[in-house]
Amino acid sequence: MERNESLTKPKAMIFDMDGTLFQTETLLLPAYHKLFDILREEGLHKGETPKEELMLGCLGMLLEDIWKIVLPDGSPEAHRRADELLLQLELEGLKEPDAVLYPGVEETLQELKRRGVRLFVASNGLEHYVKGIADARNIMPLFEELYSAGQHGTASKVDLVALLLKNHGIERAWMVGDRSSDVEAGKKNGQTVIGCQYAGFGNDQELKGSDAIITSFPELLNLYENAVE
Incomplete structure (x- = not known):
């Protein structure tokens, strides 16, 4: 050079x-899919998991802004729960060698x-x-x-x-x-x-x-x- x-x-x-x-995707994507499985189980989300590309396109934003895009129709409760779950699942995922x-x-x-x-x-x-x-x-x-x-x-x-x-x-x-x-x-x-x-x-x-x-x-x-x- x-x-x-x-x-x-x-x-x-x-x-x-x-x-x-x-x-990021080596940690985020497995956690992302688990997160929406749990939101559905808890009745905080209905329907399919939003496309991975939507979440990946939000990287770098503040979490509160991410959920406005990924979960635009989600309740404040769903957004707060998504915050909690994402952190929990990602910290667990850091124990895996794939991240x-x-x-x-x-x-x-x-x-x-x-x-x-x-x-x-x-x-x-x-x-x-x-x-x-x-x-x-x-x-x-x-x-x-x-x-x-x-x-x-x-x-x-x-x-x-x-x-x-x-x-x-x-x-x-x-x-x-x-x-x-x-x-x-x-x-x-x-x-x-x-x-x-x-x-x-x-x-x-x-x-x-x-x-x-x-x-x-x-x-x-x-x-x-x-x-x-």
């Missing part, structure tokens, strides 16, 4: 979790940390979910801190990243993620955005505005090596 004069080496990198570090990180994630993070880059997570997910993935897949020690909308009660990823930057005194960071919410969070906070184009959950315009695009996670190290000081 050629030296990229448009990128400056960051002091920190902030990562989205789903679709960036973690192969995995993307190839090269652990090794790339280890190398970035070795080079002195401060590593963080900023996710719109629930606190126990985000930390549960990092813990179960043994990458928790690589991060300085993991921020989640569930923990901090932020209304958007823009607010969550702003809080992270302020709390840790970070002025120059790369926001690394796969959704438009990641691009927005980076740009509105004056940071460089690296778009991840390997999960396939979004549309063609999802990463518009990114400063660079990677098609596999280890490419991030190449970008870092070729960025200017």
